[in-house]
Amino acid sequence: MSKHFIHDNFLLENKYAEELYHNYSKNQPIIDYHNHLSPKEILDDKIYNNLTKVWINGDHYKWRAMRTLGVDEKYITGDATDKEKFMQWAKTVPYTMRNPLYHWTHLELARYFDINDLLNEKSAEKIYESTSEKLSSSQYSCRNLLRKVNAELVCTTEDPTDNLVHHKQLTTSDFEVNVSTAFRPDKAILIANEGYNDYINDLGKVADINIESYADLKDALRSRIEYFDANGCKLCDHGLNQISYESFTESEVGTIFKKKLEGHKLSKEEVLKFETAILLFLSETYHEFGWVQQFHLGALRNNNHRMHEILGPDTGWDSIGDYSQAEKLSAFLNALDSKDQLTKTIIYNLNPADNEVMATMIGNFNDGSVKGKVQFGSGWWFLDQKDGMTKQLNALSNMGLISCFIGMLTDSRSFLSFPRHEYFRRLLCNLLGDEIKRGELPKEEMEWIGKMVADISYNNAKCYFDF
Template sequence: MNTRFDEELFLTTETGRHLYHKYAEHMPIIDYHCHLQPSEILEDKEFEDLGEMWLRGDHYKWRAMRTFGIDERYITGDADFHEKYLAFASILPALAGNPIYIWCAMELKRYFDIDEPVTEENAEEIYQKTKEMIHKEHMTRRWCMEHSNVRLVSTTEDPIDDLHCHIALNKEKMFTRVITAFRPDQAMFLEKDGFSSYLDQLEAVSGVKIDSFEHMLDALETRLKYFQEVTGTTVSDDGIPHFTWENYTSGEIDRIFDKARKNEPLTAKEEDQYRSAFLFEMGRRYNRNGYVMQLHIGTYLDANTRGVAETGHSTGFDCADDQCSVTSVGELLNRLTLIDELPKTIIYPLDGTKIETWAILAAGFCGGGVKGKVQLGAPWWFNDQAFGINRQFEACANLYPVSLSVGMLTDSRSFISYPRHELYRRVFCDYLGKLAERGEYFAGEKALQKIIEDVCFNNVNEYFGLDVKYEG
């Protein structure tokens, strides 16, 4: 029985171990979707302690702590990071089979070279040891990214953001390039309180008077171009928790838009018509401005309304759902295809049990001389662990070539979450190793090398047109 971190983690075959250690292990990282705060990258403060590194903004750990009945004071409350760390350390040994256990083990190993498990007995000792190392090595936000060989990260900003942090970062010579993703969710969910006031802000920053749906789109495209001008980004991101395609006319959309601008109530059909028109029109604008359209599908946000009221949004009370149908997303892709304006598109379904149907949909809209034009994104949120990653390989390689994948992302607010890329690469090499040892793949090591290097780095670099330089 292992009592230390095992460097052969998830590598169950000789071939898989060889492939990982020879080709995947040391490849750089492009983290093309995350929720890091650019202000933190700019300030580049040294971390206070392991408690801050592990628990600041990490809703994965917060959810786990609540399941053990830990008081909210030690989760999102006013306890200091030392107290929060000790509360978390008290439950960590009980997280057998949970990815948090493995993530924490990998983070301790990669950033502090600690390979022993955290227990209640040694928690304080590990805390003090890591705190000393943080100060000795001056572990800042940028240090973590450089230490993990992260060549590029894409944060996520709202169209009204002035990107002043990105402008400042672009003037510095950094190991890690920082771009941003364009996320226009607040303009899409017109039923939410504050829609009209949000458009007033969009009007102010874009310089476009917004008195119609078309003018709102003009304002968004102005910001789309600004984001690209400032950071060189080609990344967009639309979150669609629930979406039903509903046919519409331009006259209907104008009337719906006017009602929303006046804060008048809308019907469910009107909301669906507006979202259909919004996603279609934004898809056209992504296409003509060279952006990749990313669709995050199937979140059930703020399920526990009392918890959200007490601790805020994105604190661990979101869930997965299947309200967004394959048919509706398919109709969006179809309408864009019919007018020859479908952009490169990545689909991220949160319901991993239905991943095959989404893979089939993606393959159905590929073509046009573009490799993997529409494709499945990395298993995300509740699926970004060994089981979910392997399930996607096993299920979808039958339906869509996994060799075309743009690989892993962190989707994280943590600066030490990059071992998730390592976990993905280990599972991927193990998957390929099993295929080879079963005789299901026999094109040879050179072909496997190309697949691994493409999925780890080359595909994402080419697909988004990032031009990140790397010589292996």
């Protein structure tokens, strides 16, 4: 066995796990069906020049760790040089042991740069210089980073107001990796948010509709769904605290929307009625177009108001929320299913206390029409680590069919994040290999278990998404 920390059998604890990973999972292509990568950088085939630009900038996982260690914001999001920022990250890495960042960091150095040294203050200078030299070469351009990990599809996430110009140009380029998008209309749903009316004005301009009524809003959103669909979009995504479900009438929702446009404050009940109505409308439209809908539920965002004012959203000030999920989610899905307008759906929870809730909820609406029609999404954000992913796999196995699972995604803004698929696959194979070793799964069915691993790694997602 290699003496390197990241070696061929990293996280694989017995011969069965090794066989499953190396023979059935390792070489499967990657379908990354949800991320926040920049389509412009893919189109431009961007060259990053140094590791800070591609690895640290925008990565709020790393930022949180550095802040916890006491690193000054100057070296995180401030005006320090790229090299100074990297040196502070390198100093932080040894302190991240038992945080997934420690594993991810060394997987990414090994897979992209063939670097097996542990990153710390002593090795930082050498690693920074060698990776910067490589990243300055066209062999490490944005597209080649995706080729290096055998990516077949990457699906970015865009607002309804996006013109998709970069996606359009990518479809006529010679880049063989499929780059698609997911429709993310949260800003049109969350009517209580500051700046909502300004956003509605922007949406109206893009849709070429003067939005003066709730009917106009629905027309504008439908117009953008049609536009996204015409440009290859097959998914949508929503990042919500929880699903709203409140009884409403169309007349009530029209009045609520008008009230908002006129600058009046809405009650909590009015907000819930509106959010329920618009999300049901959107989900019915997704069903009409045959899209897959995704719901990321449970984040408590922008907790540090002082730093949010300075740095804005998505800069590392979010955490897990303890919202009630089951009752409203059930009512919402049931409202769609009762009209046979529930499209393929993926539900992600951020609170691990909701694992069994989600694992059992999907079974209520898997109606036999599509294999794995309603999915319990992979461990997300704070849960996409060894413990979180394993618990998600166990909950799904115990209460559903793990064999129908569509597997991992990065949900990342970094082009170096794709070894998370490898990390997931190794954990999956080790989980199954351990049960084979203990006699809980039959070693005589190794070929069948291997097929299941290949399906979860790649084939199920390939069949589930209509790209």
